[in-house]
Every structure is written in structure tokens, then in C-alpha cells.
Amino acid sequence: MSQTASAEVKPVVARNQALSWLRQMMLIRRFEERSAMLYQNQKIGGFCHLYSGQEAVAVGSIGVLGEDDYVITAYRDHGHALARGMDPKAAMAELLGKATGCSKGKGGSMHFFDAEKGFLGGHAIVGSHVPLAAGIAFAGKYRKEQRACICYFGDGALNQGCVHEAFNMAALWKLPVIYVIENNLIAMGTQLTRSSAVLDLTIRGGVAYGMPGFSIDGNDVELVAKTTREALQRAYAGDGPTFIEMKTYRFRGHSMSDPAKYRTKEELEDAKAQDPIHRFERLLKQRGWLDDATFERFDEEVKHEVEEAIEFAEQSPLPEPAAVYEDISVASYLPQE
Secondary structure, eight states, X not given: OEEOOOTTSOOSSOHHHHHHHHHXXXXXXXXXXXXXXXXXXXXXXXXXXXXXXXXXXXXXXXXXXXXXXXXXXXXXXXHHHHHTTOOHHHHHHHHTTOTTSTTTTSSOTTOOOBGGGXXXXXXXXXXXXXXXXXXXXXXXXXXXXXXXXXXXXXXXXXXXXXXXXXXXXXHHTXXXXXXXXXXXXXXXXXXXXXXXXXXXXXXXXXXXXXXXXXEEETTOHHHXXXXXXXXXXXXXXXXXXXXXXXXXXXXXXXXXXXXXXXXXXXXXXXXXXXXXXXXXXXXXXXHTSOOHHHHXXXXXXXXXXXXXXXXXXXXXXOOOGGGGGSSOSOGGGSOOO
């Protein structure tokens, strides 16, 4: 089932909340731009997957969650973490491998965590967290708590067997989980048209398991919020999971080491014409909710906030060598006296 939205549609939230979402998307974009520069300057090690272009998905969907709801995602996790309220300082410190990072400098780009905010990662193995989301939702239902788990993954993860096993259990047991596939049309370097016989992913992931399936414009932050809110109400009511395909586009390669030669310049230009930040900016200006001065103020504020985060990260200490033995579950890894 496809859904669209327009400027004439009733606003999903009040003006202040809408402006907050715009600023949040701008913060994520600036954070990713500076992360790319730091990576190129060899200050960030390991892998680094950026979220530029997909900001409306995280901001719109997480923006309607309750404080007790859970968020779990794959390795392209910076945007989700910041949308859930993670301090940019803790996020940047993690990228630089510092002890003040959200995972104490031991997780890096792909393993952001903030349990206090219900942000449960950041998972590097493709599709591995989708069954975890079912387990998290099962725990909430078992305890008779009104809380849901929203789970994000890419179109490539839909080819993993454990993902479908999780879908089946979630639907069978009516678990309060919202599955969001961020369909950016490219799984690493392979276009969806070359890897999936069925291009309507709601058929593969939703309808096939008896879940309501929705395919929406993931660059429309208000439509994202509206659709997620409906799924959340369904989860709270005990009616089970919902599958939402959010069509979006990543502006950069799969990771920082990917030159993205598999797509044309024209394709990228067409995608950037649908930039979710500028689309929302134009919509808010049409409503009279935003002026140029406010937008410029937001731009300066997020630049300052990200630069503060970088300064904090660079001045933070590295983890102590003994920290390698902390936060692990197997006692046999501890040094023997």
C-alpha cells in the first residue's frame, strides 16, 4: 500500500516540533559531513557508514516514539542515535575511539549504544538485529508493558534467512515491533533491480507474513511520522507488527571506502533534488512556520554543536589497555593471576 503527502495535508505536529525536526535533520547532516572529513584525515579508524540523505526516516519515525520504546538498527546508525537524543559529543568520541564515547571507544561507527535512551545499537552483521528486535518486543509483551521496538534495516538485509524467521515469529505472536526497511535502492553496490525479483518489498516482508505493509516516500518527514504513529498505535493495542518500506537515497557510497562508481552523476543529482532537509524547509516556509533567518540560525547552531563535539572527542583520552577486558560476558577472557 503506497502513501503520499503534500503541502495541503494537515500538519502532523505543531510548529515547534516541526522546527525541532528540521534542526535535528540538519544536525545529522552536519555531523556526517564532518565525520567524512575526519575519516579522510585518518582520525576515524575502521569502517564508517554515513547517513546523509536518509535523515527524514530516522527523525520522522523516532520523533513519534514514546520514551519507553526501543530503537535498534544496523551499522549505518549515526542518524538514528542522534535522532533518539544521543549527545553528539558521545557519538563523535566513539568515532574517534575515545573512552568518553557512547560505547567507551570500543564500538566505533557501527556500534553506537545508549541504553538509557532505549537505543540498543548499532549492529554490524547484516540482518542479525532483526531477530533481536523480535526478542525485545517479546520481552515487553511478556511483561505486559506498553512499549514497542522499532527496527531499521536496509533492502539488502531482506535476503537474510534469519530476517524472515523473525518476521514469521513476530506476526505469529503479534509482537509490538515496527519493521522499517530503509530502501535506498542499493545493497552495498548492487541495485535492487538486479537482486530482487519482486520490487515491492512490502510483498516480500509484510504481506507474506500477514503484516500490514506500507510503502512510503521516506524523504517526507511528516509522512514518515504519520505512518510510524499509526504502526505504533497498532503495536500498543496488541495488534502485532507492521512492515514499512521507506524509500530514500543515500548520497554517499556504502562506506567511506566506496567510490560509488555503480551509479551515474545524473542519478545522484536527481536524488539530491529530493533532499529531505530542503523539502521540509520549503514546506515549512510555505506554511509560514520558517523564515530565512531562523534557517540560517539553525545552520550556525548545528555547525557550532558539531565543532564542540569534535573538540570534546579530540581532547578525550583513549581507553586504558585494561578496558579490553571490561564489558564482556565470558569470565575466561579475564587475565589469569
